[in-house]
Amino acid sequence: EIVLTQSPGTLSLSPGERATLSCRASQSVSSNYLAWHQQKPGQAPRLLIYGASSRATGIPDRFSGSGSGTDFTLTISRLEPEDFAVYFCQQYGNSPLTFGQGTRLEI
């Protein structure tokens, strides 16, 4: 199975700053089927990005995804207070579906 490794484990930034989160796969992700999700305490996770770079419905354009093959990046251009959360990547190009361990974005 594909192992997804996210870095850094924790990212400390301030509102207005730019956040760059990394997700590296142990082998190439088929069709670049890589998604990013956001999770806040007590809430259901929310899909942000699918297909490595497509924003899900209703997701602000400050969120962007890039990458291909084994290296993927989630960028938040200007952090808003509500963006401080845990972010995890998910690959769905190869069976079984697997997830990264998450990056905690904190103030």
Add this chain to the structure above:
Amino acid sequence: QVQLVESGGGLVKPGGSLRLSCAASGFTLSDYYMSWIRQAPGKGLQWVSYISSSGKSTYYADSVMGRFTVSRDIAKNSQYLQMTSLRAEDTGVYYCARVSGEGAIDYWGQGTLVTVSS
């Protein structure tokens, strides 16, 4: 809007059984694959199962094969996870999730906690 609401979690002894439910609204189960995904305390997310949009095909992680069974009731627009022979390592939050046409998880429930302990 799309909503997924899980129920049925709780404390169960090793070797016991539990049935989780997921009530869906805002869409029809027969149009989508559905999944169960779990997260053990302090651990990452682990895919558990799929059920196809037709309901005719089911898929399981090796760790639960033969012990867990996924099913659905179209009339109730709900899916279920019957868990038997539960082990301590099955402890965690279980999420119900919808699978998009492309295969991404596009909607999640809030999760239900399953604790397997004597």
